[in-house]
Amino acid sequence: MTNRHAIVSTELGDLTLVASGDALTGVYFPHHWVKPEPSTLGAKVEHDPLLVEAARQLDEYLAGERETFDLSIELQGGDDFQRRVWALLDGIPRGETTTYGELAERLGDKQLAQLVGQAVGRNPLSIIVPCHRVVGKDGKLTGYAGGLKRKQFLLDLEEPATVKAGRLF
Numbered sequence: 048m049t050n051r052h053a054i055v056s057t058e059l060g061d062l063t064l065v066a067s068g069d070a071l072t073g074v075y076f077p078h079h080w081v082k083p084e085p086s087t088l089g090a091k092v093e094h095d096p097l098l099v100e101a102a103r104q105l106d107e108y109l110a111g112e113r114e115t116f117d118l119s120i121e122l123q124g125g126d127d128f129q130r131r132v133w134a135l136l137d138g139i140p141r142g143e144t145t146t147y148g149e150l151a152e153r154l155g156d157k158q159l160a161q162l163v164g165q166a167v168g169r170n171p172l173s174i175i176v177p178c179h180r181v182v183g184k185d186g187k188l189t190g191y192a193g194g195l196k197r198k199q200f201l202l203d204l205e206e207p208a209t210v211k212a213g214r215l216f
Contacts, residue, residue: 050089055102058109070121076193132166
């Protein structure tokens with residue numbers, strides 16, 4: 048399949064969306080930690096139906112008008128371990144967080160937490176596959192390919208109304 052990409056403006060700044068065939072394969076921030084080689088992005092396109100739809104759904108999500116994505120996605124690249132981590136990320140419910148250690152335990156060994164963190168940082172479908180829902184063991188925000196301000200924005204956006212109502216500040 049031939050890759051193609053578009054750069055779209057969003058609430059979180061410009062994002063590079065990448066597609067292959069009929070699947071979205073990448074969502075990257077401008078200073079993403081691990082970006083694909085520019086040559087793998089394919090041609091820059093303006094009116095690709097899949098990328099236009101992905102941009103629309105991202106805008107709705109970031110505006111709080113959508114809770115889930117209805118897009119065909121494909122997680123490309125990564126080794127076996129990274130793909131297992133990415134599958135776990137995809138299962139973290141909206142409004143909830145987990146830790147790197149908890150994901151490592153689910154993979155069978157809490158000692159894998161650092162490797163889990165590396166795999167999370169290589170997630171090619173930021174926001175869509177919710178790596179922002181992974182926090183440090185003490186609940187603190189830790190690394191995010193889009194930066195901690197964007198991570199906090201996404202977590203605040205997804206916070207359940209009952210939790211928001213119960214906060215004093």
